[in-house]
Amino acid sequence: MNRTYDVVVIGGGIIGMATANYLSQNNIKLAVIERKYIGSGSTGRCIGGIRQQFSTPAAIRLMQENLELFAQMDEEFQTSVEFHRGGYLFLAHNKQMVDVFKKNIEIQKKEKVNVSLLTPEEVEKVVPGINTDGLLAGAYCPDDAQAFPFPILNGYREKISGRNGEFFLDNPVLDIKKEKHFLLTLKDGSTLEVAKVLLSAGPWTGELAKKLGLDLPLFPERHEAVITERIPQFFEPMVVDYRADGCYFHQLISGQVIACYTPVPNVPGIREDVSFEFLPQVAWRMSRLVPALKKASILRNWSGSYTMTPDGNPIVDESEIEGLYIASGMSGHGFMFGPAIGKHLAHFITSGQWGADLSEFSIDREFKSKENMK
Numbered sequence: 001m002n003r004t005y006d007v008v009v010i011g012g013g014i015i016g017m018a019t020a021n022y023l024s025q026n027n028i029k030l031a032v033i034e035r036k037y038i039g040s041g042s043t044g045r046c047i048g049g050i051r052q053q054f055s056t057p058a059a060i061r062l063m064q065e066n067l068e069l070f071a072q073m074d075e076e077f078q079t080s081v082e083f084h085r086g087g088y089l090f091l092a093h094n095k096q097m098v099d100v101f102k103k104n105i106e107i108q109k110k111e112k113v114n115v116s117l118l119t120p121e122e123v124e125k126v127v128p129g130i131n132t133d134g135l136l137a138g139a140y141c142p143d144d145a146q147a148f149p150f151p152i153l154n155g156y157r158e159k160i161s162g163r164n165g166e167f168f169l170d171n172p173v174l175d176i177k178k179e180k181h182f183l184l185t186l187k188d189g190s191t192l193e194v195a196k197v198l199l200s201a202g203p204w205t206g207e208l209a210k211k212l213g214l215d216l217p218l219f220p221e222r223h224e225a226v227i228t229e230r231i232p233q234f235f236e237p238m239v240v241d242y243r244a245d246g247c248y249f250h251q252l253i254s255g256q257v258i259a260c261y262t263p264v265p266n267v268p269g270i271r272e273d274v275s276f277e278f279l280p281q282v283a284w285r286m287s288r289l290v291p292a293l294k295k296a297s298i299l300r301n302w303s304g305s306y307t308m309t310p311d312g313n314p315i316v317d318e319s320e321i322e323g324l325y326i327a328s329g330m331s332g333h334g335f336m337f338g339p340a341i342g343k344h345l346a347h348f349i350t351s352g353q354w355g356a357d358l359s360e361f362s363i364d365r366e367f368k369s370k371e372n373m374k
């Protein structure tokens, strides 16, 4: 006999877990299905940056709400999620980027973001010893932040279980069909009959949607990351060097420096392997910008996926198949977007109404405008 649910969330990353957390506040029969373990996808591989410095009012407002949600989590989950307002510092080494920063800052200030354009001398005060050769300006918001994904996922998991939400772990959905209800077949052979399904399977969302005949503009690509051993704390913000051979990194409150860069050209596909070139490249890029980092020893490296869309914004919406919701295409922002997207999506799934304007993320938009702070 099929087990029946009101809502099933496919994917135990930040998006699925945040949405399931808010869904579980309603009196519904709910399950989360995860291919491996909670956080095994992109979420457990991200570097934890949280910022308001986006280019559209809707994304900025969503991030302001997210910052509030992250700031409450230590109390909500009764544990440290390592939330820390270390700020974000974007660097411009060409005039075009300075103009992008100026335009964004105008929009961000209208939304009351505490952001300013810094001179190279002011940048040096924020990151002591930074190499300012060729640097023209920095866009700096000290209220942006960082947090650690695993205690957050675990906090959501405890809340969901405590409200009788069920988990199927290490048990991927192998097939989905839509008859009167959705019929899900899991790897262990169980079949679930479900009224509403959320596809929040990160980079795997496109493959699952295809089983229902949907072709979504989702393009996973590999991003590698590295963490160093602990070194004495000497800078606070996430530093984002926007040069084609730049990188982004911040120092955790434990002293380790965690870093990534966006490869050019990108590396398409769902891949969790690491390349030979990444480690020497990231070490060179970081220490070119902050020479003191030459002293930091590398602890380990790994990779995960960004799931891209043509405009760099996610898809968060009900699909043309009634009762099938999509939340994916989070690019490099899914961790920071997650809590508020989860809150609003859960409300939409249960009530049919959006509690916030997420129309920029609608499934039938034209995907023409671009988020320029990717």
Ligand SMILES: Cc1cc2nc3c(=O)[nH]c(=O)nc-3n(C[C@H](O)[C@H](O)[C@H](O)COP(=O)(O)OP(=O)(O)OC[C@H]3O[C@@H](n4cnc5c(N)ncnc54)[C@H](O)[C@@H]3O)c2cc1C
Residues within 6 Å of the ligand: 010, 011, 012, 013, 014, 015, 016, 033, 034, 035, 036, 037, 038, 039, 040, 041, 042, 043, 044, 045, 046, 047, 048, 049, 050, 171, 172, 173, 174, 200, 201, 202, 203, 204, 208, 223, 224, 225, 260, 303, 304, 305, 306, 307, 327, 328, 329, 330, 331, 332, 333, 334, 335, 336, 337
């Ligand atoms: C190196 C790196 C650094 C990043 N840094 C940041 C950052 O600083 N800030 C930020 O906001 N974002 C960052 N990101 C992006 C962020 O990690 C993602 O946008 C976010 O985690 C996406 O969350 P998700 O829930 O959509 O997907 P995921 O976390 O990938 O979760 C999807 C889950 O679905 C499961 N799944 C897949 N198929 C099935 C199936 N058939 N059945 C059941 N379950 C299934 C997977 O196992 C996975 O656990 C980074 C990403 C990487 C790779």
